[in-house]
Amino acid sequence: MSARPEGVVKAADGVYFVGGAHVNWVILEEGDDLTLIDAGYPGDADAVEGSIRHIGHRPEDVRGVLVTHAHVDHIGSLPRFTARYGTPVYADAREVPHAAREYLEQVTPATILSHLWRPGVASWTLHVLRSGGTSREPVRALPFPDEGPLDLPGRPVPVPTYGHTSGHNCYHLPSAGAVVTGDTLCTGHAISRLTGPQPLPSLFHHDRDRMLAALDTVAGLDADLLLPGHGPLTRVPMAEAVAAARVNASRTW
């Protein structure tokens, strides 16, 4: 897949938002050093490295990779990345065994097939298959070493938002007034007909009720830049984004 450098947006000082074909990732920059948050499908591996080079860095500059959660579209390129560069990967302690594929909290192919009739699902499924979306390759992640801001470029603060998966975290970037929301709060998806802040379709959530409850935590964050796992970057106060998502929650399937 191409590096899609046209998908790299400087969202704030030291914060780059990268739109892959069907999933986003974020690069934090502090001097010569980087933090990568999420990393796309296996098929996005070249695009991830391309986005890092596009902003004038090398993959070796990444001091650590943070994952919001261990779905294949967020960690799929990491086995190659970590094998090449030896970069440590960090996740919530509750998400570590999921990344290791001791179990899988991900939508099954059978469930996807039952929704093939819906608009957009067939073409999206084809993309998932072509991007290595059936991979179950484990990622060896470490639990966050500390509470509060992490000692990584950009000083991201993990925000537990369990539900989408059992150990999902958002990352608050206080100095940029931004939140990397992963799949707890999105602004679009290939198989969603909704616009604006929204929850993903229900089939993607391990525990949808818990995910919806976790939105209260997001609403309380002091930030007005929403960097979602799926959909476009959106400049909106978090409380407003969550209110919109709660309205859309009643419209999702």
Ligand SMILES: [Zn+2]
């Ligand atoms: Zn997900």
